[in-house]
Amino acid sequence: MSTSPSALVRTCGVRIRVPETLQLALWAAHEERGIVRHSVLCELAEHLAEQCHAGVGRLLHHRPDQAVWVLWDDDPDSEPQCLALKDCANRADPHASQDSCNLYTDHPGPCGHQLDTVRPDSHRLGLVDAALTVLKEPDRHSPLALSRAAHDAALLPWDELRARRLWPRLSPADQAAVYHHISLPAGPYIGPFLAQRIVQNAPRITGLWQPGADTLRGGAEQAEQLLEALEKLPDEWRSMVLGLQRYPKTAYTARGRCEDGQARTPLDVALSAAQRDADAGRALPAPAADASSLQDRAEDRHRGGELWHVLRELPYGWQVEAIHRIHHGKSALSAIGSMTEALDRIRSYGISLGRYAAPDLDRRTPR
Numbered sequence: 001m002s003t004s005p006s007a008l009v010r011t012c013g014v015r016i017r018v019p020e021t022l023q024l025a026l027w028a029a030h031e032e033r034g035i036v037r038h039s040v041l042c043e044l045a046e047h048l049a050e051q052c053h054a055g056v057g058r059l060l061h062h063r064p065d066q067a068v069w070v071l072w073d074d075d076p077d078s079e080p081q082c083l084a085l086k087d088c089a090n091r092a093d094p095h096a097s098q099d100s101c102n103l104y105t106d107h108p109g110p111c112g113h114q115l116d117t118v119r120p121d122s123h124r125l126g127l128v129d130a131a132l133t134v135l136k137e138p139d140r141h142s143p144l145a146l147s148r149a150a151h152d153a154a155l156l157p158w159d160e161l162r163a164r165r166l167w168p169r170l171s172p173a174d175q176a177a178v179y180h181h182i183s184l185p186a187g188p189y190i191g192p193f194l195a196q197r198i199v200q201n202a203p204r205i206t207g208l209w210q211p212g213a214d215t216l217r218g219g220a221e222q223a224e225q226l227l228e229a230l231e232k233l234p235d236e237w238r239s240m241v242l243g244l245q246r247y248p249k250t251a252y253t254a255r256g257r258c259e260d261g262q263a264r265t266p267l268d269v270a271l272s273a274a275q276r277d278a279d280a281g282r283a284l285p286a287p288a289a290d291a292s293s294l295q296d297r298a299e300d301r302h303r304g305g306e307l308w309h310v311l312r313e314l315p316y317g318w319q320v321e322a323i324h325r326i327h328h329g330k331s332a333l334s335a336i337g338s339m340t341e342a343l344d345r346i347r348s349y350g351i352s353l354g355r356y357a358a359p360d361l362d363r364r365t366p367r
């Protein structure tokens with residue numbers, strides 16, 4: 001049974017970063033295994049300031065009917081509480097076995113199936129601006145301040161996109177690019193390099209709610225075409241083309257010559273040359289007879305095949321984003337590797353996609 005949108009209430013959506021002390025408390029709250037989240041979002045219906053926020057801090061692998069919740073208030077001096085709580089027993093349809101409320105037993109406010117995405121919050125954008133100001137001068141701030149700023153600068157724009165209902169309108173490749181951005185602060189340390197990357201990405205994402213903006217950047221269509229062309233190539237040609245993109249090295253030209261000292265041939269050029277040769281039934285261009293060239297060719301084919309396999313394991317929009325990055329100069333190893341890593345990292349925000357998708361946990365994904 002679905003609830004009409006007009007009957008839905010917005011989710012509170014206040015977010016806190018999970019520092020090390022809170023991570024330890026989340027581990028200590030239950031002996032069961034389960035990923036500790038690096039960021040927790042209040043999942044209750046929007047509520048008065050006096051009421052506590054509550055969000056899932058850790059799922060329990062073998063206890064799908066409960067989770068470790070974080071309860072906190074807006075007073076910066078009070079410590080958040082971590083409690084393993086059973087799920088609310090209410091269901092949207094009392095006769096269905098699924099579709100239960102994603103909140104805990106005796107939670108305040110309406111049940112999960114009556115809740116809409118996170119609410120608009122006038123403070124959110126101010127927090128993003130303040131965080132970017134800190135990240136722009138990483139040497140002037142402590143590691144702790146940088147971690148807090150990276151969290152806010154990466155995750156709050158994602159919340160804002162959902163609050164403005166723009167998120168579902170983004171293409172799968174744009175969503176993948178935003179997911180990659182929010183994965184950046186999920187690691188243990190935010191240094192100047194990472195701070196700079198977050199600052200560089202931020203305007204493209206915050207630009208999405210400027211009037212007339214409907215895409216993160218151009219080029220997704222071209223990346224889709226390159227992916228399709230790669231897919232159509234015979235295996236050995238595809239492995240060689242992708243293998244040659246693994247890092248800047250000697251160039252592959254349309255005639256199959258390798259010219260020392262040149263930068264890597266761009267993906268679109270390498271692809272159309274390979275496509276033409278493969279369609280004409282030509283054999284792969286022979287490498288030079290020296291040991292180094294022979295080894296290079298073997299490595300191209302081996303790595304190229306492996307990279308294709310890893311690329312195809314990503315969700316479609318993530319594949320397009322990886323190809324976009326390769327086409328714009330990233331090595332295939334770096335582009336595909338960092339998308340794969342991001343897919344793993346965002347699980348610590350409760351987002352499980354691709355090989356980590358878990359349909360039975362969908363109701364636990366932040367709205």
Ligand SMILES: [Zn+2]
Pocket residue numbers: 012013014042043044047052053054
């Ligand atoms: Zn709240």
Ligand SMILES: [Zn+2]
Pocket residue numbers: 088089090101102103104107110111112
């Ligand atoms: Zn409920």
